[in-house]
Amino acid sequence: MNYAGENIIFITLLSIVSVTLLVFTLKRCYRSYKNFEKLAKFDGPKVSSFLLGHWDLIAQTPEMLHTTLRQLAKKYYPHYNLRILHHSSVNILSPEDCEIILGTKKHSRKSVIYLLLLNWLNDGLLLSKGEKWTQRRKILTPAFHFSILKNFLAIFNEECEKIIEVINNKSSETMDVVALCSEFALYAINKSAMGHTLDPRDKEQLQYRDAIYSMGDIYIHRLARPWLHNPLLYFLSPTGRQEYKFLRILHNFTRTIIKKRMSTFENITEFEKLLKEKEVEDDEVYLSQKKRKLAMLDILLQAKQDGEQIDYEGICEEVDTFMFEGHDTTAVALSFCLMLIANHPAIQEEIYQEIKSVLENRKTPTYSDLQKMEYLERCIKESLRLYPSVYFISRITDEDAVLHSGLMCPEGTTINIQIFDVHRNPEIYPDPEKFDPDRFLPDNCQNRHPFAYIPFSAGPRNCIGQRFAMLEMKTLLVGILQRFKLIPVDTPETIVIRVELVIRAKNGIKVKFIPRN
Numbered sequence: 457m458n459y460a461g462e463n464i465i466f467i468t469l470l471s472i473v474s475v476t477l478l479v480f481t482l483k484r485c486y487r488s489y490k491n492f493e494k495l496a497k498f499d500g501p502k503v504s505s506f507l508l509g510h511w512d513l514i515a516q517t518p519e520m521l522h523t524t525l526r527q528l529a530k531k532y533y534p535h536y537n538l539r540i541l542h543h544s545s546v547n548i549l550s551p552e553d554c555e556i557i558l559g560t561k562k563h564s565r566k567s568v569i570y571l572l573l574l575n576w577l578n579d580g581l582l583l584s585k586g587e588k589w590t591q592r593r594k595i596l597t598p599a600f601h602f603s604i605l606k607n608f609l610a611i612f613n614e615e616c617e618k619i620i621e622v623i624n625n626k627s628s629e630t631m632d633v634v635a636l637c638s639e640f641a642l643y644a645i646n647k648s649a650m651g652h653t654l655d656p657r658d659k660e661q662l663q664y665r666d667a668i669y670s671m672g673d674i675y676i677h678r679l680a681r682p683w684l685h686n687p688l689l690y691f692l693s694p695t696g697r698q699e700y701k702f703l704r705i706l707h708n709f710t711r712t713i714i715k716k717r718m719s720t721f722e723n724i725t726e727f728e729k730l731l732k733e734k735e736v737e738d739d740e741v742y743l744s745q746k747k748r749k750l751a752m753l754d755i756l757l758q759a760k761q762d763g764e765q766i767d768y769e770g771i772c773e774e775v776d777t778f779m780f781e782g783h784d785t786t787a788v789a790l791s792f793c794l795m796l797i798a799n800h801p802a803i804q805e806e807i808y809q810e811i812k813s814v815l816e817n818r819k820t821p822t823y824s825d826l827q828k829m830e831y832l833e834r835c836i837k838e839s840l841r842l843y844p845s846v847y848f849i850s851r852i853t854d855e856d857a858v859l860h861s862g863l864m865c866p867e868g869t870t871i872n873i874q875i876f877d878v879h880r881n882p883e884i885y886p887d888p889e890k891f892d893p894d895r896f897l898p899d900n901c902q903n904r905h906p907f908a909y910i911p912f913s914a915g916p917r918n919c920i921g922q923r924f925a926m927l928e929m930k931t932l933l934v935g936i937l938q939r940f941k942l943i944p945v946d947t948p949e950t951i952v953i954r955v956e957l958v959i960r961a962k963n964g965i966k967v968k969f970i971p972r973n
């Protein structure tokens with residue numbers, strides 16, 4: 457065939473692809489505009505132009521976007537609609553509406569917003585749906601049973617000691633707690649859930665953490681640009697190519713962990729097998745450093761071996777999901793909590809007294825010690841109310857859903873649940889900006905709507921790692937607070953919040969640590 461013939465074939469193919477793409481896009485736009493028409497009865501800000509919708513509101517810096525979202529929540533409670541080009545959504549703010557959407561399996565499908573994470577997390581537990589999600593959740597749930605968590609406490613205590621050493625070496629200096637907490641959480645999830653000990657000399661883990669931050673920026677950039685939601689256009693864009701670079705870092709890191717664990721998995725001990733089957737009552741046994749720890753990754757490897765419909769790729773997507781969900785969320789929550797405690801000396805003293813009275817002269821808490829620290833738990837809960845790491849989540853209605861106001865979201869509507877604003881509702885939390893752990897005294901929350909507090913989401917697709925996270929957070933806080941007095945450097949007023957995959961403080965969170973005698 458000559459060049460002219462080849463060119464004709466190429467041009468014909470290109471035209472067919474372009475026309476198909478155009479028809480597909482126009483059809484989607486038409487469907488979305490129809491959907492938006494149906495949502496017109498929902499209140500919301502005025503669109504700046506018919507074509508762009510509220511694009512100008514969303515395409516801002518992550519700091520400004522945070523401020524805008526909070527203003528919209530105040531102005532349009534209990535819900536408002538937003539449209540970016542052809543893509544519209546209803547944003548809900550009241551516990552009643554959260555219950556309608558989250559309290560049922562009917563609307564458990566994740567929205568298009570999550571597809572932006574697909575290249576990274578693939579079809580892991582966070583993104584998967586239907587039968588696959590049900591089956592994976594069933595396989596993974598035992599990995600978070602309290603008898604397994606007890607087993608992890610020794611690891612959390614070990615990792616906590618390393619952080620104490622870092623602080624000791626720099627005590628009385630101002631430190632960025634975000635870096636500290638991120639290191640703690642990454643080591644803890646690796647050693648516990650993955651059964652893998654990170655080598656502090658490996659620079660891959662730093663690259664991994666940096667790549668997660670970069671993915672946060674990329675996510676917000678792409679979110680505000682619906683044309684980049686198209687995988688092909690995204691792949692061809694500079695941001696898409698940048699993401700590809702970060703994905704290689706993220707995936708190489710987790711693949712190395714999986715391969716290392718696979719090579720030793722055959723050597724799983726009888727003790728570990730026993731732990732899988734049997735709840736062990738004595739929590740001191742878990743404090744023994746000689747015992748090997750049961751890893752969540754082992755459960756996946758075992759499921760693969762048992763032919764439970766999980767293959768190597770399936771394991772990779774779960775490890776990517778758990779490494780991200782199980783490290784960054786907790787690190788963020790811990791950092792904000794340390795800042796709040798530093799800024800409230802009376803509350804800090806009360807936590808210190810509780811730790812002293814439970815531990816007496818011991819330094820290392822057992823599982824049951826941590827269960828007794830109710831005041832500390834209330835402080836963590838209140839901190840997660842004010843700074844929920846996962847500040848919003850999103851769903852698609854699987855059928856028409858009537859909200860508390862009587863307005864209807866037709867099947868296929870994207871619903872954004874603005875957790876940050878649900879938690880700052882002054883009707884439910886008077887003086888909502890105030891850090892007041894007593895809001896979580898049993899008497900004070902018994903009449904509260906169950907969906908008024910949802911840092912771990914709620915309903916069938918709630919956070920599988922919430923007890924893991926609470927245990928991990930308590931361990932680090934006990935370790936730090938019994939040895940250091942926290943002095944505030946940053947305050948809730950000085951930090952600048954930005955929204956990414958999780959909320960972050962733009963310039964980190966600084967705290968000073970003074971050793972206690």
Ligand code: HEM
Pocket residue numbers: 581582583593649777778781782783785786789844845846849850910911912913916917918919920921922924925
């Ligand atoms: C303070 C720490 C944490 C917070 C605030 C948090 C919050 C959340 C929230 C809000 C969701 C729902 C997401 C959605 O519906 O889109 C979620 C889901 C999830 N979380 Fe967490 N999380 C935390 C810690 C953890 C930890 C430690 C792990 C694992 C070790 C974990 C693993 C997961 C997974 C796998 C899901 C998806 C569950 C599913 O869809 O079945 N999270 N988390």
